[in-house]
Amino acid sequence: MPERDESESPPESSGRGVPEWKTDWKTGDETGIDRSEVDHGGVSPPEAFSMLANETRIEILQALWERRDEPVAFSELHADVDVDRGNFNYHLSKLAEHFVRQTGEGYELREAGKAVIRAVLAGTITHDPRIEPTDLGVPCPLCGGAIEFSYADEFITVRCTSCAGVMGGDVPRGTFMHHTFPPAGLQGRHGIEVLEAARVHYETDLATMLQGVCPECGGTVDRSMHACEEHETDTDGMCTACGSVPDIWVEHVCANCSYSRWCVVWLPILFHPAVIAFVYERQPFESFLELRRLFWVDSGYIDGIERSVVSEAPLEVEVRVPFDGDEIRVTVDEEMRTKNVR
Numbered sequence: 001m002p003e004r005d006e007s008e009s010p011p012e013s014s015g016r017g018v019p020e021w022k023t024d025w026k027t028g029d030e031t032g033i034d035r036s037e038v039d040h041g042g043v044s045p046p047e048a049f050s051m052l053a054n055e056t057r058i059e060i061l062q063a064l065w066e067r068r069d070e071p072v073a074f075s076e077l078h079a080d081v082d083v084d085r086g087n088f089n090y091h092l093s094k095l096a097e098h099f100v101r102q103t104g105e106g107y108e109l110r111e112a113g114k115a116v117i118r119a120v121l122a123g124t125i126t127h128d129p130r131i132e133p134t135d136l137g138v139p140c141p142l143c144g145g146a147i148e149f150s151y152a153d154e155f156i157t158v159r160c161t162s163c164a165g166v167m168g169g170d171v172p173r174g175t176f177m178h179h180t181f182p183p184a185g186l187q188g189r190h191g192i193e194v195l196e197a198a199r200v201h202y203e204t205d206l207a208t209m210l211q212g213v214c215p216e217c218g219g220t221v222d223r224s225m226h227a228c229e230e231h232e233t234d235t236d237g238m239c240t241a242c243g244s245v246p247d248i249w250v251e252h253v254c255a256n257c258s259y260s261r262w263c264v265v266w267l268p269i270l271f272h273p274a275v276i277a278f279v280y281e282r283q284p285f286e287s288f289l290e291l292r293r294l295f296w297v298d299s300g301y302i303d304g305i306e307r308s309v310v311s312e313a314p315l316e317v318e319v320r321v322p323f324d325g326d327e328i329r330v331t332v333d334e335e336m337r338t339k340n341v342r
């Protein structure tokens with residue numbers, strides 16, 4: 001594969017129809033509007049929440065959601081909600097300040113109203129389902145041991161029952177994956193289907209954040225690489241200083257709502273078009289999802305991925321992805337900007 005130094009030339013097409021990884025974005029603080037200038041529709045967050053602290057108002061929003069295809073007349077909406085006319089009128093007028101819009105044809109949900117109903121439908125507010133630890137039937141990519149997954153407190157956890165896995169800290173020993181997944185994602189899915197859905201959900205979040213956009217609020221995302229300076233592993237492979245197996249992690253955090261995702265340094269590299277093209281040339285796949293399944297199920301892969309520090313200050317890391325007797329190497333800087341592909 002020809003060498004290409006991306007630090008010297010501006011991003012453009014690589015000439016094979018594969019668009020460059022867009023990495024050169026600016027934060028709103030540098031170029032855009034200030035947070036204090038954003039018009040929140042005249043409603044402060046405490047006011048918005050207090051507007052919803054009432055069962056009748058939630059019932060009205062739900063009734064509008066059920067009939068969301070077209071505006072609902074006052075009388076029809078009232079018929080759906082079991083409350084006297086005076087109270088109904090009062091609560092509807094409160095919602096009309098922020099969550100509901102009145103048009104010539106009737107009432108309909110505004111985006112803020114839809115967001116409330118979606119949060120209810122996602123089950124995050126109303127349900128607390130659990131999945132007890134279940135054997136996945138695939139070997140641990142690190143030690144060959146059994147891998148199990150579980151779901152509790154809206155978090156999905158995948159862990160090896162034999163080795164230390166990759167994550168330390170507050171998660172159980174052997175953890176590979178530990179992230180939030182809405183309870184609604186469990187509906188109609190069983191066993192590994194839940195895990196697949198949770199992983200796609202996570203990676204989609206990550207892919208959005210890699211491009212500088214918060215999946216929760218649309219705010220700007222800062223990303224930074226962190227290396228453990230006193231990395232020393234015990235017999236388990238776990239570092240006593242940073243509490244994890246890998247010594248380099250990438251943090252993505254939203255400047256507006258503080259939503260954050262951490263991942264090992266090689267994971268974002270798997271989203272790089274050059275890596276996807278490299279794998280596709282050697283083993284064509286039907287869809288993006290299949291590629292990701294490949295990385296997860298074919299344990300030989302993840303085991304073979306290596307990273308090496310090219311420069312300590314400023315930090316630059318090269319990630320090597322081996323495949324089918326060949327390999328591709330991608331170098332990134334502290335903010336995960338591509339420096340080199342070869």
Ligand SMILES: [Zn+2]
Pocket residue numbers: 140141142143144145160161162163164165
């Ligand atoms: Zn293991």
Ligand SMILES: [Zn+2]
Pocket residue numbers: 228229230231232239240241242243244246247
């Ligand atoms: Zn460490």
Ligand SMILES: [Zn+2]
Pocket residue numbers: 214215216217218219254255256257258259
């Ligand atoms: Zn955000």
